[in-house]
Amino acid sequence: AQSVTQLGSHVSVSEGALVLLRCNYSSSVPPYLFWYVQYPNQGLQLLLKYTTGATLVKGINGFEAEFKKSETSFHLTKPSAHMSDAAEYFCAVNRGNQFYFGTGTSLTVIP
Amino acid sequence: DAGVTQSPTHLIKTRGQQVTLRCSPKSGHDTVSWYQQALGQGPQFIFQYYEEEERQRGNFPDRFSGHQFPNYSSELNVNALLLGDSALYLCASSYQGVANYGYTFGSGTRLTVV
Numbered sequence: 001a002q003s004v005t006q007l008g009s010h011v012s013v014s015e016g017a018l019v020l021l022r023c024n025y026s027s028s029v030p031p032y033l034f035w036y037v038q039y040p041n042q043g044l045q046l047l048l049k050y051t052t053g054a055t056l057v058k059g060i061n062g063f064e065a066e067f068k069k070s071e072t073s074f075h076l077t078k079p080s081a082h083m084s085d086a087a088e089y090f091c092a093v094n095r096g097n098q099f100y101f102g103t104g105t106s107l108t109v110i111p
Numbered sequence: 112d113a114g115v116t117q118s119p120t121h122l123i124k125t126r127g128q129q130v131t132l133r134c135s136p137k138s139g140h141d142t143v144s145w146y147q148q149a150l151g152q153g154p155q156f157i158f159q160y161y162e163e164e165e166r167q168r169g170n171f172p173d174r175f176s177g178h179q180f181p182n183y184s185s186e187l188n189v190n191a192l193l194l195g196d197s198a199l200y201l202c203a204s205s206y207q208g209v210a211n212y213g214y215t216f217g218s219g220t221r222l223t224v225v
Binding site: 004032034036041042043044045046049051090092094096097098099100101102103104 | 115144146151152153154155156159166167169201203208210211213214216217218219221
């Protein structure tokens with residue numbers, strides 16, 4: 001069975017501080033991994049994805065994530081938080097034509 | 112280039128009623144997937160339609176059914192609505208369902224069952 005665990009349902013950071021959102025997956029084989037962002041009353045927007053190749057993936061809005069097979073992790077980072085980063089973030093695995101999403105992490109940015 | 116369009120954006124239904132939600136995929140996409148997102152949860156896969164057939168289904172009861180039309184648009188039907196069906200329903204389109212080609216999500220339909 002596929003599953004994704006996001007540690008920390010709520011994360012607060014100061015503006016300009018490092019953002020770190022944690023994601024661990026369980027899979028018998030390396031999956032396709034994704035991070036999505038959801039703003040209030042909106043759908044999901046793709047931040048970045050890992051399929052094959054380089055394990056450090058760069059996405060939009062300054063976000064990046066590193067696939068670590070040994071740790072079964074795909075943590076999302078951004079060096080400097082901006083007020084506009086406040087949103088809900090979802091880590092997801094894609095296998096067999098479907099996404100398996102984590103329960104989400106709500107990011108609050110404190111001015 | 113229009114993305115995924117879902118209608119309506121909001122609706123309120125009474126327990127026991129039936130509802131139909133609609134989705135138009137992004138131009139160039141031929142596959143439509145539906146997800147249910149309960150409040151405070153991640154989206155859960157309902158089913159995927161490709162070539163007008165249900166290709167894959169998640170763990171949802173038969174009250175949830177769908178259809179895909181020749182122009183690739185899709186409908187999600189829910190019968191005998193329960194209070195627990197209240198959620199945001201997301202449609203995602205893709206090319207042949209291949210994740211590497213990219214999925215595009217719509218803004219969703221917020222269904223409230225009273």
